[in-house]
Amino acid sequence: MESSPDVAVVGAGVVGAAVALAAARRGLSVVVLDRGPVAGGTTGAGEGNLLVSDKEPGPELDLALLSLRLWAEVSDHVVSATGGGFEFEPKGGLVVSADTAALPALHDLAARQRATGVDAIEVRATDLRTHEPHLAPDLAGGVLYPQDSQVQPMLAAARMLQAARRLGARIRTREAVTGFLRSGDRVVGVRTASGDVAAGAVVNAAGTWSGEVAALAGIELPILPRRGVILVTQPLPPMIRHKVYAAEYVADVASDDAGLESSAVVEGTRAGTVLVGASRERVGFRREMPLPVVRRLAAQAVRLFPVLADVSLLRSYAGFRPYCPDHLPVVGADPRAPGLLHACGHEGAGVGLATGTGHLLAQVLAGVEPDLDLRPFRPERFAEVTV
Amino acid sequence: MSSFEFDGSPVPFAEGQTVGAALWAHGIRSWRTTRFAGSPRGLFCGIGVCFDCLVEIEGRPDRRACLEPAAENLDVRTQIGAGRADHQV
Numbered sequence: 001m002e003s004s005p006d007v008a009v010v011g012a013g014v015v016g017a018a019v020a021l022a023a024a025r026r027g028l029s030v031v032v033l034d035r036g037p038v039a040g041g042t043t044g045a046g047e048g049n050l051l052v053s054d055k056e057p058g059p060e061l062d063l064a065l066l067s068l069r070l071w072a073e074v075s076d077h078v079v080s081a082t083g084g085g086f087e088f089e090p091k092g093g094l095v096v097s098a099d100t101a102a103l104p105a106l107h108d109l110a111a112r113q114r115a116t117g118v119d120a121i122e123v124r125a126t127d128l129r130t131h132e133p134h135l136a137p138d139l140a141g142g143v144l145y146p147q148d149s150q151v152q153p154m155l156a157a158a159r160m161l162q163a164a165r166r167l168g169a170r171i172r173t174r175e176a177v178t179g180f181l182r183s184g185d186r187v188v189g190v191r192t193a194s195g196d197v198a199a200g201a202v203v204n205a206a207g208t209w210s211g212e213v214a215a216l217a218g219i220e221l222p223i224l225p226r227r228g229v230i231l232v233t234q235p236l237p238p239m240i241r242h243k244v245y246a247a248e249y250v251a252d253v254a255s256d257d258a259g260l261e262s263s264a265v266v267e268g269t270r271a272g273t274v275l276v277g278a279s280r281e282r283v284g285f286r287r288e289m290p291l292p293v294v295r296r297l298a299a300q301a302v303r304l305f306p307v308l309a310d311v312s313l314l315r316s317y318a319g320f321r322p323y324c325p326d327h328l329p330v331v332g333a334d335p336r337a338p339g340l341l342h343a344c345g346h347e348g349a350g351v352g353l354a355t356g357t358g359h360l361l362a363q364v365l366a367g368v369e370p371d372l373d374l375r376p377f378r379p380e381r382f383a384e385v386t387v
Numbered sequence: 388m389s390s391f392e393f394d395g396s397p398v399p400f401a402e403g404q405t406v407g408a409a410l411w412a413h414g415i416r417s418w419r420t421t422r423f424a425g426s427p428r429g430l431f432c433g434i435g436v437c438f439d440c441l442v443e444i445e446g447r448p449d450r451r452a453c454l455e456p457a458a459e460n461l462d463v464r465t466q467i468g469a470g471r472a473d474h475q476v
Contacts, residue, residue: 133476234438234449235422237468237475272422272469307474312449314438 008199013043016205017160018358024167035176045319053145059376067356086155093148187339210344225320235272264300391461400457407452
């Protein structure tokens, strides 16, 4: 009989992996449980964006900046612990606008971001193509964000879990959590199909399905799916240096509209394919591939990069981003169920925010004051009545 | 019999055959080299899904040989690595 671990993490996506590794590096014993494989949910259906550029100053941007610093450190750690990395590339982001009228808002956002420690460099229309030679010649201007970075998200989750295992963590995939073990109010472990797993604390990192996991503990967590479609081109020679996206993307991310929104985010990958995101629709967990979305994203990508008009799509895929009503993630201990902590609801930024989330939760688990104020991310905020 | 040109040599084809099928029937199994290792590639899935059989046709790279109908005097050439090297930045 193995002794019960300090922490049981529910979810083997990038957030669960980051929590597991951060906790293991603090000397905690960890078990990770997932009903499917590693990175089988939203992590496996994303782009691997580590963006500061698309965030308004505030708690999410603070978490993104912390996470970015940690991604570089975690990449180094993982490479030395496992012998392999996850394609971490601090390639920079370039936000562009086709509309001169939209530039003041873009520059204003950049100025406010700069005040919080983001590198944001205004780029005049005439200079855009020195940064991205294939950009359309008629764009109005843009802002360069050197800190924006990229990882291969499935590799990142797998490598972080591998590094956690080197520190003694156990990874149990294809093992669904079916309930919680309680001692009075307190959560003292999870129930799975193959038996009970007692643990000092349980972390809910089940992504878009975190609301269902929380419900097993009698906790309400309003996390809902927002479907995103991503297009993958055939492999190409390196043609696009940065993450390039239209300024409208920022508005889409923050939007509460249930209908289809899309604005192209275009980036090359190490494999040579070009990824084109990012649509957002609230259609529940519907898996079918909507052709109008594919068409619209492709047209928006070609608007930015006319050279893509002649390129074939290899495939497209859809994923479900876990969003909360206030577009902030849920990170921290849940006072409604002592022993239960959450690390979920990161919407489309879960990869980018994973390392910071893991770091902060590991601090909480280890009884250390977290580096960021977790109150904006507190799990019980949705139930509070504003007076 | 009708024929098209593959790297300057005639390849016969039957009406309705694809470029890929005609190349195979003529004993040619590879018409592309991979981007990094320079390994030979030809038909893999043969049904337009895998993008392994890319070839240059009439000066246009990245054409799928398994989908392109053969046509009289078509200029088909081996594709070396990424088909759009001139676009590299």
